[in-house]
Amino acid sequence: MSTSSVAPLQVTSLTTTFVSRHRSVDVVRGVSFTLRRGETMMLLGESGSGKSVTARSIMQLYGASAKLGGSVTMNGMELLGMSGSELRSLRGGQVALIPQDPTGALDPLRRIGAQLVEVLNVHGVETTKPAARRRAEELLAMVGIPDPKRVADSYPHQLSGGMRQRAVIAIAVSCDPQVLIADEPTTALDVTVQAQILELIVELQQRSGTAVLMVTHDVGVARDFGGRIGVMYAGKLVEEGPAAQVLGDPKHPYTAGLLAALPTPGVERGHLRSIVGAPPPVGAFPAGCAFAPRCPQARPSCHEQDPPLVDVAPDRSAACPVVNTTVGERAA
Amino acid sequence: MSALLEATGLNKTFGNGVRAVADVSLTVNRGETLGVVGESGCGKSTTGKILLGLLAPDSGDVTFDGESIPAMNRTQLRALRARLQVVPQNPQTSLNPRLTVRSSIEFNLRAHGVARAERGPRVLALLDRVGLTAAQSERFPHELSGGQLQRVAIARALSTSPDLVVCDEAVSALDKSVQAQVLNLLADLQHETGVAFLFISHDLAVVEHISDRVAVMYLGRVVEVASAERLWDAPQHPYTTALLSATPGQGRERIVLHGELPSPADPPSGCGFRTRCPVAEDVCAGEWPALIPVAPAHAAACVHVKTPATTG
Numbered sequence: 001m002s003t004s005s006v007a008p009l010q011v012t013s014l015t016t017t018f019v020s021r022h023r024s025v026d027v028v029r030g031v032s033f034t035l036r037r038g039e040t041m042m043l044l045g046e047s048g049s050g051k052s053v054t055a056r057s058i059m060q061l062y063g064a065s066a067k068l069g070g071s072v073t074m075n076g077m078e079l080l081g082m083s084g085s086e087l088r089s090l091r092g093g094q095v096a097l098i099p100q101d102p103t104g105a106l107d108p109l110r111r112i113g114a115q116l117v118e119v120l121n122v123h124g125v126e127t128t129k130p131a132a133r134r135r136a137e138e139l140l141a142m143v144g145i146p147d148p149k150r151v152a153d154s155y156p157h158q159l160s161g162g163m164r165q166r167a168v169i170a171i172a173v174s175c176d177p178q179v180l181i182a183d184e185p186t187t188a189l190d191v192t193v194q195a196q197i198l199e200l201i202v203e204l205q206q207r208s209g210t211a212v213l214m215v216t217h218d219v220g221v222a223r224d225f226g227g228r229i230g231v232m233y234a235g236k237l238v239e240e241g242p243a244a245q246v247l248g249d250p251k252h253p254y255t256a257g258l259l260a261a262l263p264t265p266g267v268e269r270g271h272l273r274s275i276v277g278a279p280p281p282v283g284a285f286p287a288g289c290a291f292a293p294r295c296p297q298a299r300p301s302c303h304e305q306d307p308p309l310v311d312v313a314p315d316r317s318a319a320c321p322v323v324n325t326t327v328g329e330r331a332a
Numbered sequence: 333m334s335a336l337l338e339a340t341g342l343n344k345t346f347g348n349g350v351r352a353v354a355d356v357s358l359t360v361n362r363g364e365t366l367g368v369v370g371e372s373g374c375g376k377s378t379t380g381k382i383l384l385g386l387l388a389p390d391s392g393d394v395t396f397d398g399e400s401i402p403a404m405n406r407t408q409l410r411a412l413r414a415r416l417q418v419v420p421q422n423p424q425t426s427l428n429p430r431l432t433v434r435s436s437i438e439f440n441l442r443a444h445g446v447a448r449a450e451r452g453p454r455v456l457a458l459l460d461r462v463g464l465t466a467a468q469s470e471r472f473p474h475e476l477s478g479g480q481l482q483r484v485a486i487a488r489a490l491s492t493s494p495d496l497v498v499c500d501e502a503v504s505a506l507d508k509s510v511q512a513q514v515l516n517l518l519a520d521l522q523h524e525t526g527v528a529f530l531f532i533s534h535d536l537a538v539v540e541h542i543s544d545r546v547a548v549m550y551l552g553r554v555v556e557v558a559s560a561e562r563l564w565d566a567p568q569h570p571y572t573t574a575l576l577s578a579t580p581g582q583g584r585e586r587i588v589l590h591g592e593l594p595s596p597a598d599p600p601s602g603c604g605f606r607t608r609c610p611v612a613e614d615v616c617a618g619e620w621p622a623l624i625p626v627a628p629a630h631a632a633a634c635v636h637v638k639t640p641a642t643t644g
Contacts, residue, residue, distance in 0.1 A: 046507040162592050190371035190534070192589045192608075195578040199588055219508070220537075220581025261512035263541030265564050265582070271519070272541070274512035278477045294509075 006076055008178045008211040009035040009058070009095075013070035016050070016057045020065075025283040027053045029235035030070070032309070033228075035179065038209040040227030042243060044216055046258075046279045050235040051215045052100075055181050058213070059091055074179065093123045096172040098201075100184040102164035106156040112140070112167045113152030116174060123175045139170040144200055162193035166200070173204055180205070182214040186221065198225065219262055223247050231255045234280055234290030237309055241316030251318040254291045289320070297322045336362045336495055336528055337416075342382055342392035344375075349597040352378040353389070354552040357623075360496060365522065365529040367543030367560065369536055369575075373596055375552040376532045380500050383530065384418055385409055397495070414444040417489035421501035423481035427473045433459070433484045434469040437491050444492045458487040462517060479510035483517065490521060496528045503538060515542055536579045540564050545629070548572050551596055551604035554623060558630040568632035571605045603634070611636060 016028035028050045035041045043051040056062065058072050060079065072079045074094060082090070091097075099105045107115055116136035117129060126132035133152070140148035143166040156164055165185065172180060182201060186194035198221065205212050216222055222229055222243055229243040231252065239252040250256040260273040277294045280286060286293050292302040299322065309319040337360040344353040353375045360366045368376045381387040383394055385401045394401040396416060404412060420426040427436050437455045446454065459469050462483040473481055482502065489497050499518070503511045519542065521527060533539050539546055539560070546563045548556045548571065556569040567573045577587045589608045594600055600607045606616040615635055623633040627640065 046509060160592050190593065191536075191578045191580075192371060192574060193592055194580070195586060195588050196590075198580075199586075217508070218580060220579065223581035258509055261509045263512075263515065263537045265537050265540040265579075271516050272512035274516055275509040276513075278479050278510050279507055281477070 007034045007036050008074060009213065010073045011035075011054075011058065011070070012072075014054065014057060014072060015069035016053050016062070017067045017069075018062070018065060019067055023283075024067070026285070027066075027235055027282055028057060029285075031230075031232075031235075031237050032070075033230055033237065033240060035211045035213055037178075037211055038205070040205065040212045040214060040225060042214050042216060042222045042225060042227060042229040043232055044219065044222045044229055045232035046217060048234075048279050048282045049232040050282075051217075051232045052183050054232070055183050055213060055215045056097075058181065059095060059097055060087055061097075089123070092119055092171075092177075093175045094177055095179040095181065096175070096177040098165075098169055098172045098180065098182040098185045100187050102161065102168040102188070103156065105168050106164060108156055110155070111152065112154055112156065112159070113137070116140070116152070116167075116171055119171055119174050125175050135174075136170075139174050140167065143167070143170045143173075143204075144196070145170075161189055162196065165189060165193075165197055169197070169200065169204070173208070173210070176208060177210060180210045180212045182212060184215055184217065187217070194221075219247065219259065231258075234285040235282075236290070236319065238291065238320070239316075239318045240309065241313075245313075245316060251312050251316065251323045252291075252320050253295045253297050253322065257294075257296075334362055335359050337383060337394065337396050337530070339379075339383060339394045340392055342379065342394070343390045344378055344382060344387065345390055351552055351596055351599065353382065354620075356392070356549075356552070356554055358383075358547055358554065358557075360528050360530055362495070363522070363526045363528050364544045365531055365542055367539035367546040368530065368532045368549060369534065369539045369546060370549035371534060371575075371593055373551075373593055374549040375596070376534075376549050377500055378552075379549070380418075380498050380530065380532050384416060384498055385412060410443075414492040415495045417492065417494040417497045419482070419485050419489050419497060419499045419502040421504055423478065423485045424473065426485060427481060427488075429473050432470050432472055433464075433476070433481075436473075436484065437488045440488050440491050454491065455487075458491055459484070461490075461521075462487045463513075477510075479506055479514060482506060482514055486514070486517065486521070490525070490527070493525070494527060496530065498530045498532070500532045501534070502531070504533060504535065511538070518542065536575060537582075548575065551594065551599055553604065553620065553633065555605065555634070556630075556632040557623070558627075558632075562627070562630055566627075566630075568626050568630070568637045569634050570609050570611050570636070572632075574608075574610070 012032050014031045018025045031054050045051040057068055068080050113136050117132040120126040120132040126135050137148040137152055140151055145151050145166050186197050226243050229246045230237045231239040233254050239255045257275040275294050288303040289306055292298040307319045307321050309317045312318045312323055339358045342353050342356040345351045356379055370376045382389050388402055434455050438451045441451045456466055464483055503514050531542055543560045546560050547554045550571050556572045574587045574589050577584045591608045602617040603620050606612040621633045621635050623631045624639050625631050626637050
């Protein structure tokens with residue numbers, strides 16, 4: 001499929017390097033994907049895989065502590081290298097973030113309503129305070145808060161975790177963003193509340209056609225959410241494609257190993273097929289294919305050459321020479 | 333199978349009015365794994381602490397091998413701890429950061445009166461069993477990964493050959509690919525030593541995988557107990573059903589519960605689940621229903637469940 005330059009979000013060869021006085025650490029090492037209008041893209045990975053850093057690099061939330069490379073465009077407009085004021089009008093407007101921890105995202109000293117009003121005013125959605133206040137209450141009702149007036153007058157600590165995350169989502173969608181980035185939006189919540197929040201995100205997406213980039217470590221969440229999925233390992237995408245296909249018929253040995261390691265209730269018990277070792281820590285990614293030291297199918301060459309992400313089936317790509325020769329006759 | 337640990341009618345209310353545990357009765361048999369599952373604030377960890385003798389219940393009793401834990405004095409508790417160990421959620425904070433992992437385990441052996449000459453070889457054998465090398469035994473906790481630390485915590489817990497190990501969210505902090513290794517290790521160790529586990533977790537898929545029987549808790553109470561297979565295939569309590577359906581990626585029809593867990597300091601009258609229950613009726617506001625048998629080795633606490641006539 002040709003990737004048109006007017007996609008709401010196009011990420012090309014994104015690299016993120018954290019720099020300190022003593023050393024620099026590559027965390028994201030060349031990630032590319034396209035998010036189309038109304039589409040969902042999941043970044044799935046374990047800790048240290050660079051999934052959250054990828055999402056936050058798109059919004060350039062690391063400031064001077066990180067060096068970004070490659071390109072991130074929204075509707076064809078390059079975001080990397082934008083000035084602070086340009087970025088400020090973009091963030092919360094065209095692109096909004098739902099963070100993992102709603103408590104840290106809200107100002108503890110200001111009422112929920114005031115925090116919503118501020119966003120609406122800053123981005124010029126509502127220019128007067130009373131209008132913004134009315135809109136704030138509408139937004140709170142829209143995200144399923146039963147008594148929006150009371151919640152608007154509440155401080156964050158007066159709300160439960162689930163309600164706080166709803167309030168954060170209300171802020172995130174307040175300016176009708178074209179791209180919504182959800183960074184593990186339900187990880188801090190209990191499963192029954194998680195189900196509510198995921199449902200809410202789907203509902204809002206269907207209503208507005210927002211493109212959603214969601215970061216998760218939870219295969220179950222990725223499976224339920226659908227859309228496209230990008231599996232990350234050691235700062236790179238190792239596999240990409242439609243979620244149902246990737247999770248139903250994984251091509252990369254890491255994806256296959258991760259799925260096999262999950263306990264599947266209702267199926268015969270016994271040993272889980274674990275992957276040997278642990279994900280490499282950031283800053284100590286192995287040379288060659290980073291997964292090779294844990295890979296049951298690794299060849300000697302895997303420890304030297306890092307395979308690129310190539311097409312292995314229609315609409316699917318993987319970064320592994322083993323799958324490319326066994327299943328990917330189409331491989332470029 | 334005989335009962336190793338029996339808790340009857342446990343109650344615990346904290347000073348801030350939170351009724352964390354209410355009328356909880358549980359049995360762990362020798363060599364089995366009892367899973368305890370529930371969302372945050374359901375009282376599962378408080379129950380674990382009471383069972384470990386780390387927290388005194390307001391009322392109710394816990395017997396370990398026939399002896400009452402709350403009635404024990406310090407000397408007796410100390411002796412008990414060799415047989416009743418714990419693997420906590422976060423090994424980063426449960427291991428002394430200034431001791432090598434070998435010293436941490438030796439410390440445990442010394443506390444339980446193992447002779448000095450015997451300690452060294454035993455530590456190495458234990459670490460070897462959980463998959464760590466002799467070189468790793470000289471490392472400090474900050475030099476090891478989360479999965480390795482959890483192996484150390486398991487080795488330490490098993491060092492005194494306990495009869496029961498309470499695993500409180502023992503694999504929750506681990507990456508999935510590492511979690512599988514630790515779950516396999518626990519299963520192997522149980523097979524080899526006959527140790528029983530009380531496995532506390534919020535993750536139903538993990539609990540179902542590792543447990544023989546599972547107790548589901550809500551607002552401080554056990555609302556359903558059954559074998560893992562039965563709970564998964566034929567849940568009886570509406571909360572269990574909703575919890576199963578909310579576990580992502582199972583392809584079950586999703587029952588989205590409205591609202592959130594009520595505060596344990598101010599629970600609703602009657603059945604605590606009625607405010608979120610899709611099948612609640614007026615009668616549910618009366619009293620919290622008792623846990624009644626619905627099938628052999630399967631009990632649930634809901635007015636909608638019936639005891640089959642045949643089982644009386």
